[in-house]
Amino acid sequence: MDNLAGIIMAAGEGSRMKSRTPKVLHRLCGKELVRYPVDLMTRLGVERIVVVVSPSNHEAIKALLGNRVEYAVQSAKTGTAGAVESAKSLLQGNFRQVLVMGGDSPLVQEGSVRRLIVGHLESAHQMSILSGVVQDGQGLGRIQRDQGSQRNVLGIIEDQLDEYRDSGEVEVNSGVYCFQGDWLWANLANVPANSGQERFLTDLAAIAVEQQAPVTAVPSDAAVEVQGVNNRVELARLEDVERQNIRERWMLEGVTITDPSSVMIDASVIIGQDTVLLPNTMLLGETVIGADCEIGPGSVVRDSKIGDGCRVTSSALEEAVMETGANIGPFCHLRPGAHLEPDVHLGNFVEVKESRFAAGSVMGHLGYIGDATIGANANIGAGTITCNYDGKDKHRSVVGQGAFIGCDTMLVAPVSVGDGASTGAGAVVTKDVPAARLAVGVPARIVDRQ
Template sequence: MNKSDQKIDIVILAAGLGTRMKSSKPKVLHELLGKPMVAYILDAVKDLCADPAVIIVGNQAELVRETLGDQARYALQEPQLGTADAVKCARETLQGKSDMVLVANSDFPLIRPETYRALVEKHLASGAVLTISTVITEDPRGFGRIVRDADGKVCKIVEEKAASPEELAITEVNSNPYCFQADWLWKSLDRIKKSAVGEYYLTDLVELAYQEGAFVDAFEIEDEEESIGINNRVNLADAMRVAQKRINEKWMLEGVTMIDPQRVYIESGVTLGKDTVLYPEVYLKGSTTIGEGCELGPSVMIEDTEIGDFVKIKYAVLEKAKVENHVDMGPFGHLRKGAHLGEHVHMGNFGEVKNSYLGEGTKMGHFSYMGDAQVGKDVNIGAGTITCNFDGENKFKTEIGDDVFIGSDTMLVAPLKIGKGAKTGAGAVVTHDVEADTVVVGVPARPHKKES
């Protein structure tokens, strides 16, 4: 068989309790930049095989299945009796189906797709029954040490807590993932003996293969950051910094300026246009899209929001909103779910918009609130204007036509329609519809009659 024709299956170990995370959430679902850590492995290995990876689940298995859906196949490990026992749970699904099995731990989210590919290629080229991943480091992080014989061949992995002083001095440590000849793996799993703590360790296959004279190869991961395994919140923060650095560098190479990249947070699902400038303390989350030539920050949080081109926003929060081109917003503005600002809208400081559309060229003054409103073009919304859209039980809509002038401190009591070109006086409380080109003033607001 041609090596390039060999079929590969992927097994991802995700059944553990993750007790050191001290969390009610499964460790594998803890997020890095808006995505569960196990999803990083799924993305990294998806091009290696035609079939979805098999995820070994155990702790809160249904929640893991619910979160990842049909991105993977699943096998249940119950009870959890170690990594070798976990792999054995995939045997019924995979035995006889592939030539090679790649086993990855779900808590190593930083390993790049090209690293997985290089490991597979080395394994296929070497003819080894097992190829392990290693890293040379002065900070072993509790990983097992790679022990070699006098000829330099890998002969076993010694866990740190069982290592001698000489073994503890070894700087080549066990990393992740592993590649196996499939037939050898499935028949060898039953030969692993239970450890002193009652578990079966996959790493014991290294010594077992060596003792039977089979070849065990080693693949060195040169970028030590890829081998950050996550066991606790400190490790999670370390991995977060690496993942963020990668994303920020990617966008800077695509033409985005970051005044201080270490103070910019961008989740994995965000996209940005060229010539956009990000100031410190910008947080871009979810499925947010940012256009070209924007200036965001300082201190802006945007989540699941669509931003057009040449938009300026500072000291603001935007959630599930849409902002068209050439909008100027802030400081201290808030767009809530359903807010939509048309082109060339200006939104002043301490303004808030919820489930409302502001038409092209409209200017909304400071300390104003538009909720459940449809606002036309070139409307002036004076400072302190409020749409009174909720009566305690139901919400009602306010409709404001083009070229309307809303005086400062106006209360618009919905349901309400303000006709094109109408005006309200400062401090008006508008409780009835206003016809086009009409001026209303007072409390309650009435049409203004000019003195004869």
């Protein structure tokens, strides 16, 4: 949006989390809390985003967000008004409007904030507030409206100071604001400090009303949007809500989830149409699943890419790749660097690490393949192990196209088995096997085929 800057307040200690990790770096659905408002502002087209950090969490937040945003350091505990004031030198005089959000309210939706901004611009107000109507507003400031005109906001009354709040529905402040920039910078200094020298943005509503500058509050699309995270109970509660939202969104996009309550999908996961997720499946991190796949039951996929038409049965993947038509399981483990080309099949109890299986290769049963290259249409027998570590360094094994590796073969790296070559059952291969030859024995020796 034209001439709109954004401020994300992320300097709070979050002491109620009881954690050495800064609160805004705790994850909800696999995504750090502070990334939610950053991503939202980016989608809205905010031209310049400033994250307000503390001296203690600055480096950790910068390590996560990098150059996507700018940083302002709030050096003392001066409240939300002090947090915004920390960004003044970066933004004053450069932007007509300023959007302000907290770094700990991950469920605020783009549609609600877009309506807030559009209404703010159309009405030319100095301050606009995103509100929410909730059943339990404990800990949240109440929006005080003019009794004569419910459209006008008179102020925001904090929960502990609210003598007239009843137990029914209450309209509360979400902590999301849109300000006219010049007015904001001119009036921050007018916000009074409490006994602890903290100053709060909520007081700007009453200041605006005293100046006869109308303030508006725009209700959010859903009440849960106004809920923030102050402790791990609230984090878990909001995660439960967001996981249900994620599952419903993917089902509406054409993904079948046979037992939704048992399936976990992180916020950044992408899933293709007509894929089926079976019970107790977890899709985590930056995972991408193609179309027409079947994942589960009981599969865990983290930061991996799975192509169209794949099957992952009761197996685990970490930073691995499966191309079109590959299938694994049950009880396979693809560790980081595992790469299966089209139509590869791995059966039960196969572990793969830093290895590539070329198209059509097969390993049907129990074994370990590490630091290896397996050629197209090769057949790896049950019990095969690549002995890739010599106690000091790791070495690679190469199995050629169409090779046949007999059961219980030990490939002592570095070693290669040529195209079309074979090993006998129980062979311990310590030297290269030429193409189309047979190696048997301990240690393996080349023999003529019978």
